[in-house]
Amino acid sequence: MSSGVSSSAVLAPTCVFAPTTADQVSFLVKTAVANSCKFAAKGGGHSAVPGAADVDNGILISFDNMKNISLQTASDGTKYAAVQPGLHWGDVYTYLDPLNVIPAVGRFYPVGTGLVLGAGFSFLGNEKGFATDSVYSFETVLANGSIVTVSQTNAPDLFKAMKGGGNNFAIVTRYNLRVFPGGKIAGGMVIAAEDQTEKWLDLTYDYATVQAVQEVKSHALPAMAWVQATDVAISETPVVYVVPGATQLPAIMSGWNNMTAISNTVRSVYPHELAQEYAAGFSNGQFQEQRVFTIKANRAEFAYIWYQFLAWARAMKDVPGFNILHCNMPVTPRMATAGLAYGGNSLGLDSNKDVLSVIYLGITMDTRDDSVVSSFRSLFTTLQSHSKSANLLHPWLFWNYAGIGQDVIASYGTASVANMKKVRTKYDPSGVFKTLVPGGFKLA
Secondary structure (H helix, E strand, C coil), X not given: CCCCCCHHHCCCCCEEECCCCHHHHHHHHHHHHXXXXXXXXXXXXXXXXXXXXXXXXXXXXXXXXCCCEEEEECCCCCEEEEECCCCEHHHHHHHHHHHCEEECCCCCXXXXXXXXXXXXXCCCHHHHCCHHHHEEEEEEECCCCCEEEEECCCCHHHHHHHCCCCXXXXXXXXXXXXXEECCCEEEEEEEECHHHHHHHHHHHHHHHHHHHHHCCCEEECCEEEEECCCCEXXXXXXXXXXXXXXXXXXXXXXXXXXXXXXXXXXXXXXXXXXXXXXXXXXXXXXXXXXXEEEEEXXXXXXXXXXHHHHHHHHCCCCCCCCEEEEEEEEECHHHHHHHHHHCCCCCCCCCCCCCEEEEEEEEEECCCCHHHHHHHHHHHHHHHHHHHHCCXXXXXXXXXXXXXXXXXXXXXXXXXXXXXXXXXXXXXXXXXXXXXXXXXXXXX
């Protein structure tokens, strides 16, 4: 069975069940419910949140034997990739790239399919919305063991609830994901030294408020890292122009090329190659802690958050294997509302008019140190409070970057939560996915 990305997510299941079909998953669910046995489902196992893809003293459903993929055309003419849950996004890109189509899914090779049940950023996000919005339909196993295809036209209330609802409603045994014109596009990684931080901050703000808004085929993941071994902070920013046949970034993104870079790999490239490049250097097995919050895009606040995080990290220089990562991802009004054309989602951003910035803060170390974790959480509270005092804090939390204890679903707002509870009562009246699937971010 494939291992997870972080030791913080590893639990102790009583046994592991590795199905090959939806029928076998159905059998497992019926058996677990009949015996009041806890269970969890694991696809890629990338989440660092304990219980999101594992379980203590229960049955772990591993999808290692369900890794089929095919390109299909629906009766309405929609092209979609039929993806089983054991695949990683790198596998999906590798299959689809020669067919000259691209899905709106995760950007890193080892990340698993569960990403689309949260929200998910993709190369196509500025144009097509969140990754979850690209779902054409789900093949699911419901709480009573029935196998149901959920879509805009079949159980549309459940379809909407599942997009952003994580593991609260069903087990997905196949994701049918819309695909778009693909093949080789322009992309790469721009890496710059610490003396370019101010330029990076300028570009991060410009990307959020100008580039991502005006050029919807642009994509960037502005990121900063600090490495303990060298005491060096560097920016590591994936940049992409999702136009088939493109060989360079558009003029509106030229600032990324104008940085004094240590390395700039922008070229004509297939998405699976980008997914490999962006995942390089990420290791499995360390302890990982992460937190996320959302603010209205603001250059001064971007600077405050990063410099405070960096100063705090440098005080932790004696913690074995200690490193930090900070990402700053925009959510434009178009991204927030693009899914309305495809049945909507549960994220609660339908009326958003601001450019939001998702602020990710992550730490890794060789083994868990409670004092470091406590200090990190205290820093996070301080940063969040600073944004609130500046009237920049937004309540929404991005599922895929959130950490244990953060109430992601409540952040969607009372209307969305009420609708999700109504859907749960209809499709899971006995609360199987609330009580027997205890991990991840739960609907109260």
